[in-house]
Each structure stands twice: as C-alpha cells, then as structure tokens.
Amino acid sequence: GNSVTQMEGPVTLSEEAFLTINCTYTATGYPSLFWYVQYPGEGLQLLLKATKADDKGSNKGFEATYRKETTSFHLEKGSVQVSDSAVYFCALTLDNYGQNFVFGPGTRLSVLP
Amino acid sequence: SAVISQKPSRDICQRGTSLTIQCQVDSQVTMMFWYRQQPGQSLTLIATANQGSEATYESGFVIDKFPISRPNLTFSTLTVSNMSPEDSSIYLCSVDGGGETQYFGPGTRLLVL
Numbered sequence: 768g769n770s771v772t773q774m775e776g777p778v779t780l781s782e783e784a785f786l787t788i789n790c791t792y793t794a795t796g797y798p799s800l801f802w803y804v805q806y807p808g809e810g811l812q813l814l815l816k817a818t819k820a821d822d823k824g825s826n827k828g829f830e831a832t833y834r835k836e837t838t839s840f841h842l843e844k845g846s847v848q849v850s851d852s853a854v855y856f857c858a859l860t861l862d863n864y865g866q867n868f869v870f871g872p873g874t875r876l877s878v879l880p
Numbered sequence: 881s882a883v884i885s886q887k888p889s890r891d892i893c894q895r896g897t898s899l900t901i902q903c904q905v906d907s908q909v910t911m912m913f914w915y916r917q918q919p920g921q922s923l924t925l926i927a928t929a930n931q932g933s934e935a936t937y938e939s940g941f942v943i944d945k946f947p948i949s950r951p952n953l954t955f956s957t958l959t960v961s962n963m964s965p966e967d968s969s970i971y972l973c974s975v976d977g978g979g980e981t982q983y984f985g986p987g988t989r990l991l992v993l
Contacts, residue, residue: 865976
C-alpha cells in the first residue's frame with residue numbers, strides 16, 4: 768500500500784539553525800507530495816507541494832524537492848525562527864481530485880531563541 | 881485557497897452525550913472530508929462527504945457513531961455520538977481545493993470526561 772515515513776521528533780534547534788525534516792514515501796504510482804504545518808492549537812495549513820518528479824515546492828523560506836529516484840521529499844529551511852515551532856506533516860495522494868491522502872506521523876519542531 | 885471555519889472550536893463533554901461539529905467553507909466544493917487526530921498522533925480519515933449522497937466511511941468508523949450531513953456544497957456536520965473518553969481528539973474538516981490539494985479547517989478540540 769501507500770505510506771509516508773518521517774523522521775522521528777521532536778527536533779529541537781536554535782534560532783537561525785538549518786532545518787531538514789526527512790520524508791520518504793512508498794506509492795504504487797506517481798503521487799503528488801505535500802508538506803502541511805500545524806501550529807499549536809490550530810488546524811493544518813498547506814505549506815508547499817510538488818506534483819511531479821524534480822519539482823521544487825517552496826513557501827515562507829521552506830523548500831522541498833520531489834526526488835523520484837530516492838522516493839523522498841525532504842523539507843528544508845536555511846534559517847529557522849521561533850515562530851516555525853510546529854508539527855510538520857508530509858503527505859501524498861495519487862488522486863487528482865483531493866481524495867485518498869496518506870499522512871506521515873508528523874515531526875514536532877521546537878525552535879529555541 | 882478555500883477559507884474553512886469550524887464550530888465549536890473546542891468543547892468539554894460528558895460521556896454518553898453527543899456533539900455536532902459544523903464545517904463551513906467560503907466556496908462551493910465537491911468533497912468534504914472529516915478527520916480525527918488523537919493526541920500526539922497523525923490524521924485518520926473518518927469519512928468523505930459528497931453533497932446529495934451518503935457519506936463514505938473508512939474502515940473502523942460507522943455511521944451510527946459518526947453520522948454526517950452534507951446538505952449543500954458549502955456546509956457539513958459531523959456528530960460524535962454516545963461519547964466516551966476515547967473520543968477525545970481534534971476533529972478536522974477539510975475540502976478538496978481544486979486539483980489534488982486538500983485545505984483544512986482550524987479543528988474542533990474535544991475533551992470527553
């Protein structure tokens with residue numbers, strides 16, 4: 768079946784540190800890939816997405832590149848801020864109509880001042 | 881992207897009672913989804929709600945426990961029936977955002993005593 772694996776958290780970084788959160792997937796076809804972010808006490812917000820191999824999604828300083836050869840979609844940010852403290856979810860879908868999402872377990876990031 | 885609101889944002893309920901959660905979106909959408917997020921966990925899809933038809937439930941979720949209404953293209957409700965402490969979770973509504981993306985509401989935080 769389809770699945771998403773993320774690095775275990777929590778991840779604790781100092782402000783301005785470099786962030787990588789690993790995400791790998793297993794899928795029976797060519798999925799679209801997403802990163803969602805959940806800030807404390809809130810719902811999920813779409814952070815970025817990529818729909819085909821070698822696409823790079825980017826938003827708010829975060830980036831992730833769809834790597835078909837390694838089935839990965841790692842999230843990176845060059846300099847994190849305290850306000851980036853949240854839970855990050857990697858997700859995929861093989862559906863073109865917004866159905867059948869598969870979410871990873873989430874990675875909690877804490878950024879210390 | 882769609883703007884989604886949920887009511888209530890949080891509630892504390894007694895076991896054996898029921899709670900109805902409302903989800904309102906600012907544009908017409910084909911599909912609405914209901915998820916459960918248990919404490920510290922990822923998202924689990926409860927059901928998919930299309931306007932004018934019965935909701936489609938995922939394995940482990942039944943209509944008697946989680947009845948869903950979808951009276952029009954901008955609104956849905958999820959009822960959590962005969963609640964027990966194990967139902968304490970965040971309940972999230974999402975919608976298909978056109979294409980392959982889902983957009984989420986802010987969630988309803990439920991505590992059952």
